[in-house]
Amino acid sequence: MPELPEVETIVRACRPQLVGRRIRGFSSSWRRNVSPSAARVKRELTDRLITGVERRGKLLIFHLEDDAHLLLHLRMSGRLEWADQPDGTPRHVRAVWKLDNGRQCLFCDPRKFGTITYTRDLASATAGLGLEPLGPSFTARALGCILHQRQRQLKPLLLDQSLIAGLGNIYTDETLAAARLHPLTRSNTVTDPQVVRLHRAIRRILRFAIRLHGTSVDWIYPGGRMQRHLTVYGRTGQPCRRCRTPIVSFRVGQRGTHICPKCQPAPVQR
DNA sequence: TGAATTGTTATCGT
DNA sequence: AACGATAACAATTC
Numbered sequence: 001m002p003e004l005p006e007v008e009t010i011v012r013a014c015r016p017q018l019v020g021r022r023i024r025g026f027s028s029s030w031r032r033n034v035s036p037s038a039a040r041v042k043r044e045l046t047d048r049l050i051t052g053v054e055r056r057g058k059l060l061i062f063h064l065e066d067d068a069h070l071l072l073h074l075r076m077s078g079r080l081e082w083a084d085q086p087d088g089t090p091r092h093v094r095a096v097w098k099l100d101n102g103r104q105c106l107f108c109d110p111r112k113f114g115t116i117t118y119t120r121d122l123a124s125a126t127a128g129l130g131l132e133p134l135g136p137s138f139t140a141r142a143l144g145c146i147l148h149q150r151q152r153q154l155k156p157l158l159l160d161q162s163l164i165a166g167l168g169n170i171y172t173d174e175t176l177a178a179a180r181l182h183p184l185t186r187s188n189t190v191t192d193p194q195v196v197r198l199h200r201a202i203r204r205i206l207r208f209a210i211r212l213h214g215t216s217v218d219w220i221y222p223g224g225r226m227q228r229h230l231t232v233y234g235r236t237g238q239p240c241r242r243c244r245t246p247i248v249s250f251r252v253g254q255r256g257t258h259i260c261p262k263c264q265p266a267p268v269q270r
Numbered sequence: 271t272g273a274a275t276t277g278t279t280a281t282c283g284t
Numbered sequence: 285a286a287c288g289a290t291a292a293c294a295a296t297t298c
Contacts (some may be wrong), residue, residue, distance in 0.1 A: 001276065032294085058277090077296080092296095111295045112275070152288065161277075168276070206278045253290075256274075
């Protein structure tokens with residue numbers, strides 16, 4: 001479940017392998033998830049230079065020469081691999097890029113929810129994404145506006161990529177716990193000091209998670225160390241690190257949600 | 271075997 | 285009517 005820190009980690013790892021390389025071939029039999037079409041993408045990519053690799057929210061973006069861009073969304077289980085790994089060819093390969101140095105970059109995704117999108121209009125392709133939580137425009141004031149302008153439950157609001165881009169289930173639970181806010185709190189009732197706390201928690205936890213290369217979750221995403229520092233996510237029944245109260249989980253929307261019932265008291269009115 | 275998993279989209283309700 | 289909540293969906297593993 002790559003969220004912002006995991007995608008950032010992947011971007012940093014694959015950037016030196018990709019930037020400055022020329023794509024010699026692309027193949028994918030993944031009709032449903034490659035847009036506009038695998039054939040068209042192959043045509044557009046072949047012999048194009050990769051000029052940069054960046055992240056926007058949870059999107060991985062290959063910048064190509066001539067103002068073209070390839071957007072990868074890993075969704076639940078997508079990952080990038082290389083064909084020449086010592087431990088054999090990865091499974092669940094959905095797309096392959098052949099590079100001019102002979103290496104092959106693989107898009108692997110057992111659940112097939114990921115997407116590959118070619119576009120020449122990056123602005124409109126990313127128009128639906130909200131603020132970058134680690135960017136300069138994501139201030140406590142900006143977060144306060146987002147919260148106070150609507151009356152939504154905090155957790156679904158934080159998960160809404162059109163408002164803030166990059167938080168997923170793990171980091172919303174973690175940031176709400178750090179800010180000691182209950183996930184069902186109405187966004188318009190959050191006080192200014194709470195806004196500041198939440199803002200600080202989001203930035204601190206995302207930065208810290210990036211430093212640890214993200215959270216490794218079961219078999220899908222290996223390599224990170226953040227899971228050792230999670231305070232509520234996946235810790236149902238275990239004692240809160242602050243007050244020893246057992247962590248409780250329940251459902252918000254249809255997402256698993258984890259809180260310390262003592263540190264994150266339920267909102268008074270619904 | 272069914273529960274769990276995520277983001278998007280469609281639908282329902284207030 | 286606009287907003288917010290909810291359900292369905294994609295596919296696979298355990």
